[in-house]
Amino acid sequence: xxxxxxxxxxxxxxxxxxxxxxxxxxxxxxxxxxxxxxxxxxxxxxxxxxxxxxxxxxxxxxxxxxxxxxxxxxxxxxxxxxxxxxxxxxxxxxxxxxxxxxxxxxxxxxx
Amino acid sequence: xxxxxxxxxxxxxxxxxxxxxxxxxxxxxxxxxxxxxxxxxxxxxxxxxxxxxxxxxxxxxxxxxxxxxxxxxxxxxxxxxxxxxxxxxxxxxxxxxxxxxxxxxxxxxxxx
Numbered sequence: 190x191x192x193x194x195x196x197x198x199x200x201x202x203x204x205x206x207x208x209x210x211x212x213x214x215x216x217x218x219x220x221x222x223x224x225x226x227x228x229x230x231x232x233x234x235x236x237x238x239x240x241x242x243x244x245x246x247x248x249x250x251x252x253x254x255x256x257x258x259x260x261x262x263x264x265x266x267x268x269x270x271x272x273x274x275x276x277x278x279x280x281x282x283x284x285x286x287x288x289x290x291x292x293x294x295x296x297x298x299x300x
Numbered sequence: 301x302x303x304x305x306x307x308x309x310x311x312x313x314x315x316x317x318x319x320x321x322x323x324x325x326x327x328x329x330x331x332x333x334x335x336x337x338x339x340x341x342x343x344x345x346x347x348x349x350x351x352x353x354x355x356x357x358x359x360x361x362x363x364x365x366x367x368x369x370x371x372x373x374x375x376x377x378x379x380x381x382x383x384x385x386x387x388x389x390x391x392x393x394x395x396x397x398x399x400x401x402x403x404x405x406x407x408x409x410x411x412x
Contacts (some may be wrong), residue, residue, distance in 0.1 A: 223400055232304075232391055232403040233343065234374060235377070247377030277342050281400075287333065287356060 193214050195291030204300050208265040212278035212291045215259065219280035220299045222254050227275045227293065234274075237263065238263075246252055268298045302326060304404035306392050312410045313382055320378045321407045324395030332375050333401055334358065334367055343363060343391050347362040350397075382411045 202208055210224075216277045221240055226232035237252040239245045245252045253262040260277050275295045279288040305324045312343055313319050317376045325332045330348050335343035346365070351372040361367075364382075369375040389408050395402035 191344075195342075221400065225403070230308075230408070232405045233401060235402060238400045279342075286360075287345040287348060288343075289345070292340070292342045 190215065191292075192289045193278060195278055195292060195294055197292055198221050199295040199297055201297045201299060202268055204268060204298055205247040206268050206269045206272060206298070208263075208268050208272070208296060208298075210261075210263040210276050210278075210294050210296070212261040213259055214261065214278070214280050214289075216282075217259075221281045222252070223279045223281075223288065224250075224252055224261075225277040225279060225290075226272075227277055229274075233277055238254050258262070267298075270300050272296060272298050301350060302305035304392055304394050304402055306390075306404040306407050308407060310408045310410075312412065314383060314412050315382060318378065319384055319409065320376055320382045320392055321392075322374060322376050322411075323392030323394075323404060325372045325392070326402060329402075330372070330398050330412060331395045331397065331401075332369055333393040333395075334375070334377050335403075336388040337406070338387075339390055346377075363379065368403075382409075384411050387411045 224237040227233045242256040249266045251264040275293040277293045278291045281288045302407045333348040334346040334382045341405040351370040389406040393403045395401045
């Protein structure tokens, strides 16, 4: 079993929809949780960064972490075709150490 | 542009050849990471440096792989005697001690 699990999708939604992307993790030592967006053949781009449990909002994006259930979520409001990409969740024990990634969820937002 | 840069962006080589990749981190970041990503998978950690010291290596980093960061700035990743299974995207990331990791564009390796 991988330490971070993510549904690979693809997830297809119409433009303007609210998108929910989710991950689960198994390592209780994880304290930092990130979401990266990756376009085809590009490097991952940091979207959201959360420490421990709680919510964090940045524009159309909201990240949630529930450490009691080891569940990580990313919500995208008013989704746009430009949001079409692969979304990677990642977790780490502290800010300086290695990140463990999920396999990524491919999102397609149709105009 | 002050982001992480990697060179080359693409590399095609024949099985058995050696290849070397370079990563230039964000200038004020003292930590540098290498990851490998295969098609349809998330990045997998290979190794990381704090300044010039290599502090951690993954079991994925076989004896054919070596990484250096001689002056605590740029880093190189060398693969000796390449195999077809080495074909992947090699990603470099950097961070300061208290921030998360920022990735470069990657080097895509194809071993024929």
